Amino acid sequence: MPKLLIVEDDPASVLALRELLTRGGYRVVTAADGREALRLLFAERPDLMLLDLLVPELDGWRVLTRARDLSDLPVLVVSGLDDVDHRVKALRAGADDYLVKPFHPEELLARVEALLRRAGHRKWAVSGFGEHLRLVPERRAAVWYGVRRG
Template identity: 50%
Template sequence: MSRVLVIEDDADVGLALGVLLRRSGYEVDHVEDGRAGLRAVHSLRPDLLVLDIGLRDMDGWQVLERVRDISDLPILILSGHGQEADKVRGLRAGADDYLTKPFGSNELVARLEALLRRTVPPTWAIEVYDDGRLRIDPQQRSVRLDGLDVRLTPTEFRLLAVLVRHRGSILNPTQLLAQVWDDPSGLGLERVKFAVLRLRRKLESHDSTCVQIESVRGFGYRFRGAA
């Protein structure tokens, strides 16, 4: 049975979604604010996330960005904003689908079924990555190398998080561009090259032997962990 996490601040909508999805054969958890939603994502490891954008405390855009730091979990956005610009923003920020309120019950279930059919089980970054030299805390967005803080930009942090999540595997520039940048349209693949160079420079700033990210000529980049 697939597990769906619903982050929706309208209690009535959340209740209706829970009833609908349970009747459709899903296990459902519902939380009403963004911070509680992030904690639930970490603790429950759902198979799919239904995310409202207009949340209290931390809005859905922030939740979407944080979830993408730690997982390629399938995400369906629910929103009262149906303008094309909002849909484009959501899809480019990492959502897999976007549904405007009010919506039909059958359409919602069909979209969730489609997402689960075309995605493999989500991969997750461990809560805290620590190889003895490099420590990455996705929740706190903190990075420490040999006990010293490494100050990264949001894009650099997302780049590192994606590489760590797929550590040992080679990711090509197109994959990194799609997973790291909020709006990859119009950006050339050289943007990835320069971002990787900046990230490596910061990670290796006080120890040139500590190479964390390997360039694989003709293919892409791979995170190897501390030397």
């Protein structure tokens, strides 16, 4: 069951998103501000992040930038900022998709499904290293002659 991180400071929106996504078969963790979001990225290792751009502490722009520095997890921006300049800026900053509030629940679920499908479970291709190299994709690490790298 994929785990989703919702970064949203509006309690009513969090409640609605949690209900919708839980019913959709996802595990959900939430962060009410940008600092908590970055902490949960490390602690929870979600499969996808739904990110509001207007959250306190660290705004969504900074969360997006830092998340991109740390991970390639899919990011769906879910924001009330509906002008084209914000959408383009978010996509160029590393967001994988952008959905404007208010939105239809089925559209959100379809976008989450599409992003997770595209991300898939990436496999590392290795040849020629024999028994001395072991890859640990979930930790983004390699073990070379028994010594962990990464």
